[in-house]
Amino acid sequence: MKHLLIFVFFLAATFQVTAQKYITKTGAIQFYSEGAIEKIEAINKQVNAALDIKSGDMVFKVVIKSFEFEKALMQEHFNENYLESDKFPNASFVGKVINIDKMDFSKDGKYEADITGKITIHGVTKDISTKGSLESKNGKITGHSVFNILVKDFKIEIPGAVVKNIAESIEITVNIALDKLK
Amino acid sequence: MQKNLVAVLVFLLTFCSQNISAQDDLMDIFGDEPQGTEYAYGTFKTTRVVLNHSIQSPAPGDLLFIISHHFGHLNEGPYNLFGLDMATIRFGLEYGITNRLSLGIGRGTYKKIFDGHVKYKILQQSSGERNMPFSISYFGSAGINTLKWQDLNRTNYFTSRLTYVHQFLIARKFNNWLSLQLTPTIVHRNLVATTTDQNSVYVMGAGGRLKLSQRVSLNAEYFYLLPGKTADDFDNSLSIGLDIETGGHVFQLFFTNSNPISEHGFITETKGNWLNGDIYFGFNITRTFTLK
Numbered sequence: 001m002k003h004l005l006i007f008v009f010f011l012a013a014t015f016q017v018t019a020q021k022y023i024t025k026t027g028a029i030q031f032y033s034e035g036a037i038e039k040i041e042a043i044n045k046q047v048n049a050a051l052d053i054k055s056g057d058m059v060f061k062v063v064i065k066s067f068e069f070e071k072a073l074m075q076e077h078f079n080e081n082y083l084e085s086d087k088f089p090n091a092s093f094v095g096k097v098i099n100i101d102k103m104d105f106s107k108d109g110k111y112e113a114d115i116t117g118k119i120t121i122h123g124v125t126k127d128i129s130t131k132g133s134l135e136s137k138n139g140k141i142t143g144h145s146v147f148n149i150l151v152k153d154f155k156i157e158i159p160g161a162v163v164k165n166i167a168e169s170i171e172i173t174v175n176i177a178l179d180k181l182k
Numbered sequence: 183m184q185k186n187l188v189a190v191l192v193f194l195l196t197f198c199s200q201n202i203s204a205q206d207d208l209m210d211i212f213g214d215e216p217q218g219t220e221y222a223y224g225t226f227k228t229t230r231v232v233l234n235h236s237i238q239s240p241a242p243g244d245l246l247f248i249i250s251h252h253f254g255h256l257n258e259g260p261y262n263l264f265g266l267d268m269a270t271i272r273f274g275l276e277y278g279i280t281n282r283l284s285l286g287i288g289r290g291t292y293k294k295i296f297d298g299h300v301k302y303k304i305l306q307q308s309s310g311e312r313n314m315p316f317s318i319s320y321f322g323s324a325g326i327n328t329l330k331w332q333d334l335n336r337t338n339y340f341t342s343r344l345t346y347v348h349q350f351l352i353a354r355k356f357n358n359w360l361s362l363q364l365t366p367t368i369v370h371r372n373l374v375a376t377t378t379d380q381n382s383v384y385v386m387g388a389g390g391r392l393k394l395s396q397r398v399s400l401n402a403e404y405f406y407l408l409p410g411k412t413a414d415d416f417d418n419s420l421s422i423g424l425d426i427e428t429g430g431h432v433f434q435l436f437f438t439n440s441n442p443i444s445e446h447g448f449i450t451e452t453k454g455n456w457l458n459g460d461i462y463f464g465f466n467i468t469r470t471f472t473l474k
Contacts, residue, residue: 025209050208059208065220065305071472072241078430080224081396086358094209162429181211 022141022178023050029062029174033167040074040166042067051134051141056100058115060093060174082156083122091121095128103134110135115135115145124154132174141178147170222307225317225355228468229276231363231389232403233440233448237317237353239301240278243474248274248444250290250466257459261292265462269373272443274323292442295345299323307354321349325446342373345447349387362390367405369450383450384408391425399425405449412450419452423464434466 027047033040045068048061064085069075079085095117097103103111116129132145148169151158158166229246240246254268262268272286282303289296300322307317327343346369353363365387374381389403389408400421407413423436439454440447441462454460 021208021211025212048212050211052208057208061209061212072244073430073470076224080358081427084396092209117428125193157396159428172370 020054021181027176034172035167036164042069056097062091088123092118105136121154143176145174219310219312225361227425237351239284242278244278245471246276248468252462252464255460290443292447294328297325317353319351323347333472344372345446346370351426359393383412397427416450434470
């Protein structure tokens with residue numbers, strides 16, 4: 001009987017651990033560059049993201065080759081010349097929602113989120129802090145954030161000939177809809 | 183009974199501890215599994231290796247404008263500024279209809295040939311769920327020689343002006359730096375100069391590129407004429423050059439022993455010999471317009 005209790009306890013413990021995690025494999029990250037000559041936009045709809053609502057831990061894993069461009073040539077150059085996706089196949093974010101303890105996901109509600117962590121693109125890791133929102137609705141959590149990064153921070157070389165085509169600062173928009181991890 | 187319960191406990195303990203470490207690293211949830219099938223892209227910078235077509239086709243809705251230019255041969259000496267006073271040119275347009283199918287037209291000074299081609303991707307190199315080591319395309323081109331008839335007193339048939347080129351482009355991108363292509367070719371001329379000349383010529387082509395930097399690659403190409411009258415009378419085409427890519431343009435600068443530009447000329451009618459200095463400097467400029 002004692003053993004059975006321990007069994008139930010451990011079973012409960014495993015459920016407890018998983019119940020606070022929310023994930024998606026179909027998050028969206030969009031970026032937008034407004035150069036002097038042309039606008040460049042791309043979207044990746046296969047973004048992996050996970051949030052632990054207890055600790056506030058948040059991670060993103062982004063496959064660079066999954067970014068889709070309007071122009072095929074842009075996509076090829078993005079992978080081959082700029083992001084070098086053969087060498088650096090993924091981008092990632094590992095960080096925390098620092099004010100998660102002020103949020104209650106057991107009921108519907110929308111919260112401002114302060115997010116801080118490390119972002120890795122093109123093999124270069126930078127510290128980043130940004131604001132976003134987290135909304136709890138019908139047991140789902142949706143997240144949204146817009147922030148800017150500088151191309152030169154990530155050692156992405158832009159040759160003189162196309163310097164007017166690509167903006168120095170790229171706007172990144174993140175939209176995720178997280179489901180409870182079962 | 184006791185033993186069984188201990189086993190269950192041990193199992194559960196390990197299971198739980200794994201779960202706790204997974205919590206430490208949420209990233210582990212996603213794993214490293216590659217997502218679906220990944221197709222090779224950018225095997226070559228543009229639709230030409232040097233003179234001949236590469237496995238690359240225009241993306242659907244993309245229009246390529248290609249200007250090709252071969253100067254005279256270097257051993258013409260200073261009077262012709264080492265060939266720079268002479269020029270053979272060709273203008274061409276290529277359009278991507280689907281991912282697999284593209285069409286092109288062109289007109290060159292050599293024999294005033296109008297040409298039209300179709301390129302169809304049969305297999306596409308990929309890895310992941312669907313593994314395919316090579317890309318294979320069919321390339322077919324018809325050319326119309328529009329020079330004035332040499333002898334107006336005989337019966338001249340329009341079909342005598344036609345030549346056809348059929349090729350399989352078999353290519354593999356080995357890695358980011360190296361791509362190679364094999365190009366088995368048949369060139370068929372409806373009319374040849376003498377009865378001993380071959381109407382159909384079988385040729386094996388090979389080419390490749392070595393990337394020197396993100397935007398520059400070294401390319402080379404060779405066409406071997408299989409033994410026959412044509413191989414006796416003409417030279418094998420050998421070209422070597424650089425591809426320089428600057429966003430929407432690709433510049434290809436090269437040296438070749440072939441004066442003709444289109445596949446209707448250079449494969450079977452190359453007369454220059456590298457060792458004698460019959461080397462032509464030339465370039466292709468490819469500009470991509472996105473129409474879609």
